Amino acid sequence: MSILHDEGQQAIATESRRVLEARISKDDLLPLLETSGRYHEGFWTTAKEQGWTALALPEAYGGLDLGLVELGLIAHQAGRSLSGAPFLTSGFGAAKAIELLGTDAQKQRWLPGLASGEAIGAVAFAAGADPLPARPDLTCASGHIEGRARSVTAGLAADVAIVLADEAGTPVLALVDLAGVERSAIDSFDNSRLIADLRFAGTPAEVIATGPAAHGAALQILALQAVVTAHEQTGGAEALMEIARDYAVTRKAFGQPIGAFQSIKHRIAELYGLVELARANCIHAAARADQADFITAAAAARLSATEAYDTAARDCVQIHGGIGVTWEIGLHLHMRRSRSLALEQGNSLFWEDILVDRLAGEAA
Template sequence: MSILYDEGQQAIATESRRVLEARVSKDELLPLLEMTGRYHEGFWNTAKEQGWTALALPEQYGGLALGLVELGLIAHQAGRTLSGAPFLTSGFGCAKAIELYGSDEQKARWLPGLASGEIVGAVAFASGSDPLPAYPAIRFADGRISGRAAGVTGGLVADIAVVYAMGALGPLLVVAELSDVERSAIGSFDNSRCYAHLGFTDIPAQPLAIDGAAREAALHILALQAVITAHEQTGGAEAMMEIARDYALTRRAFGQVIGAFQSVKHRIAELYGLVELARANCIHAASREGAPDFIVAAASARLSATEAYDTAARDGIQIHGGIGVTWEAGLHLHMRRARSLAIEQGNGLFWEDILVDCLTGEAA
């Protein structure tokens, strides 16, 4: 596709931005940093009300049958406004795993609830620092799983999870309800992400139909989530760039606005370049869903968006000087979110390895 959005897609971006800017505020997000297991209910209720949870799912299960491009547009605006809940991404990953690899019975059971947002989904692949281990620590036998999934985004409040587990014949994906799962909250500097370790002890689980290619299927789900996360990172980077620009055009020092100084104006120009590169990579990756080079495109989007958000959060605060690090200014919300998103769906080292493996294979 073109790297330009069409009229309908631009309308989605404009309307979602309008709604989120009206309903999500810094004053509502700051208290969440001091609470564990709480998220911004206003954002999540808005996502359900607007149909964003159903955007990229089939119509027969209550979805809107749009795609990754449109959901990415919503995620971009969510990133701009620092959405206080991770479920738009985690629920999408869980739903896509069931849509792509689940049985008709599993789809009928779970997808309508995930599409409406009444069921909160999570993706539990990591057993340690590796987001996709060759030998998962969670074991599946006789229709039940046991083990520990580490650092699950949204794990504190999710209703179901798609889990990467080890069966008798190798890795597989299973879907499990989380009502009886032991949840250990992870206190973080971005508590609205609701991170948790999930302890499975003989929990019933249903295998998805992977046909012996569980790791490839899991990587595809991670890549889908990574593209959505990259859009969210790009939105956050864009917001921080604009905040820094506006401040530099009003704050005065030595008789002129600080934006007139080369050290400031050049830094903002560099941020603009990083944001636009990330945006182009995100659009390209979203448009390549289902194509042979999708994983490569997703890795590229993920890496460029992480660099853009990290740099924008750091430089934006520095341009503000002392006021940039105050609680009331709220710029630290972007710094916290930049660091949180940088490790969800696999960190930069993981995606660099994936990218190198893919490109090495093509070169060979």
């Protein structure tokens, strides 16, 4: 596939940007930082109304039967506008796990709700330095899960979770109904992510993959989520680049716009390069979702998008100077989100290892 979108895909991007810019504002998002357990309901209502939750799911279960490319376009615009809920990514990850590995009964039970957005999904192994340990912390025995899943994004609101557990020394991937599961909210610097620890105490679970297949399936789900997150990061980086550019051509110092100084113009030019590299990697990865090299492409997209968003968040604040760190201007919203997204779906060290291992295998 070309790294350019076709007319239909461009229309999706244009319309989603128009809708989100009309419905999300900085003033809606700032109060969420000071409260645990709340998300921006306006964003999630919009996602459901627009059919974004159903975009990449099968038509037989209420989906629109499009793909990762189209979902990535929505995530990109969500990143630009700082969407105040993580469910677009977490619900997609849980739904794809059920679609790819679940039984017909499991699909009938969960996919229609996830497609409509009435049910919320979470993937409970997507955080930390090593989201796919050889020996998972959770244990599974006789169809029941024990232990604590830590720092689960969307965990406070999720109805169903996909977990990686250990069953007598063998990894298993399991589907867990979260009704009645104890949740401990984690007060973070980006509270709208609804991060929570989930405590399982003999919680019923349905195993959907076991052995090496469980690890492979978990990595596939993690990579699918990572591509969606990379699009969101790229959208945030693009927005910050434009904010920095606009400020640099209006703010004056020593009688001229600060954008005339090399220290400023070069930074903005470097941001442009990082954003475009991340964008190309994201489109490439999304287009390779059903190909053998998808994990490699996903790792590259994840790494380049993380670098772009982190750099843009830092440089945009510095270009603004003192006003850049004030509560009212809201640049810290992007700074917080860039750090949150850098840790979700595994950090950069994890994806660097994945990328190196894949490239070394291809070269062997």
